[in-house]
Amino acid sequence: MSGKRPAYESPGDLARPPDRPPASMRRPAATAFGAVLVVLRVVAGVVWLIALAVQWRQVLEGDFGVVLEGDVDAQTLSDTGLVVILAGGGVVLAVELVFAVLVYRGSNWARITVMLFATISITWSAVDYFGGDAEITLRTTLVTLALDILVLLALSSRNARAYARRGRG
Amino acid sequence: MGDTSEAPPAGRRPRRFSANALLDGFFFIYAGIAAVWLAWLILEQSFDWGWFGLVFFVAFWLVLAYLVLPRLHRILTTIYVPDYFIGRARTSDGLLGDPVNLAFDGDEVQLHAAMRAAGWTRADDVTVASSWRIVASTVTGRSYDEAPVSPLFLFGRQQDFAYQQEVEGNPAKRHHVRFWRTPDGWLLPGGRRVGWLAAGTFDRAVGFSLFTLQITHKIDADIDVERDHIVATVLGANPQATVDVLDDFSTGYHSRNGGGDSISTDGGLPVLDVSEVPLAAIDEARPGGAS
Incomplete structure (x- = not known):
């Protein structure tokens, strides 16, 4: 040991990487819970896609003002649109499911990516809520927002971080 | 970004600075703030559902006691409680x-x-x-x-x-x-x-x-x-x-x-x-x- 200890704790300590726990660390509840929440988020997405498919016509007419009047071409076009949306949504949800598995197995980059998207989604809702006039209730987007916040809480916890950064090999 | 870039082999000297640790710190605090908002949104719901609102009030307490307050304490005590032995x-x-x-x-x-x-x-x-x-x-x-x-x-x-x-x-x-x-x-x-x-x-x-x-x-x-x-x-x-x-x-x-x-x-x-x-x-x- 050499030199004097500084009289204050440097803020640089906050940026120092934490100690790496041993590879034998058991999976903490926060990691398992976070992965389960991501799966629930996927389930919510599936429900949303099904609801969209069932109410596709009303959505087109109500939200976009598109009226289909027995026009065969327009009908085909709208069906194609629905298929594209369902396929796109399906791919996104499948990727999310893969991330849930990676998070469960303790991948750090998957954990950070999931947290990044949760943060973006939460910020989006917050801007809508505080800046616009969007209402967040159980009937609208409270469930998905709550899932996003819970995912972020679980995966940013110290246990989940330690597990994702544990030594390997 | 991949696992290998995050995980230097054991035995290497610990680094002084890690962008990853800063990012983690940001998520840690952001999640705390978002949780406060979530508790508020749930509390709002408890006023809208009549007697059923009691369920939301219990949910509000659960979120507050087991998610929000621990996270806020964790953030604040990291700043103000010394980490050396104080008995x-x-x-x-x-x-x-x-x-x-x-x-x-x-x-x-x-x-x-x-x-x-x-x-x-x-x-x-x-x-x-x-x-x-x-x-x-x-x-x-x-x-x-x-x-x-x-x-x-x-x-x-x-x-x-x-x-x-x-x-x-x-x-x-x-x-x-x-x-x-x-x-x-x-x-x-x-x-x-x-x-x-x-x-x-x-x-x-x-x-x-x-x-x-x-x-x-x-x-x-x-x-x-x-x-x-x-x-x-x-x-x-x-x-x-x-x-x-x-x-x-x-x-x-x-x-x-x-x-x-x-x-x-x-x-x-x-x-x-x-x-x-x-x-x-x-x-x-x-x-x-x-x-």
Whole structure:
């Protein structure tokens, strides 16, 4: 040991990487819970896609003002649109499911990516809520927002971080 | 970005700076703020649903007590609670926990032998199975004398192990003491070397934590009674054990524990030397010590 200890704790300590726990660390509840929440988020997405498919016509007419009047071409076009949306949504949800598995197995980059998207989604809702006039209730987007916040809480916890950064090999 | 870039091989010198750690810090704080918002949104719901709103109010309390307040405490205590030895353990939220009021010298096996001979039961670790047993024993009223104790932290580490004694027929009350091995070469304030530090308190009831509103055990304010009980049982059952009290060691460490219970002490720190306890006592203790 050499030199004097500084009289204050440097803020640089906050940026120092934490100690790496041993590879034998058991999976903490926060990691398992976070992965389960991501799966629930996927389930919510599936429900949303099904609801969209069932109410596709009303959505087109109500939200976009598109009226289909027995026009065969327009009908085909709208069906194609629905298929594209369902396929796109399906791919996104499948990727999310893969991330849930990676998070469960303790991948750090998957954990950070999931947290990044949760943060973006939460910020989006917050801007809508505080800046616009969007209402967040159980009937609208409270469930998905709550899932996003819970995912972020679980995966940013110290246990989940330690597990994702544990030594390997 | 990939696993390999995040995980330098073991043995490499630790880096001074990690963007990853900063990012983690950001997410940690952002999640705390978002959780406050979530609690507010849930509370708003409880006004909209009539009597059903009570469910939302309970949900609000759960989110507040188990997610929001712990996270806020964790963020704030990282800033204001010193991370060196101040005679107090810390809770997992970083709050000041039970006071360190005992010290031991001796090997781990001797410590286990001495405690078991003195009629103490080792607490299980917190796992899914042991948590389930707590629920089951609470519902059925069966006793679970190896019930785990909550984690408290000293030297940045959870206790190495804990011992407890049940109080007949009352799951809300129990004696318990947590043990931490001191780091190699570490000295107590004042310069004395001890092998183990311990914090013994008596759970007297179940109640709400003052700081997090969680349901928790409330401890008896006079922590000296429990300390002296532990010393007396260990000395009584182990003739080879000796005690040496450091007077007025922690006179200044009183006030409150992590659950907001007030605590008071005369400040004495008994140092129990169990290094002469014969290991044969382990086997002798088994039939007789399981009281």
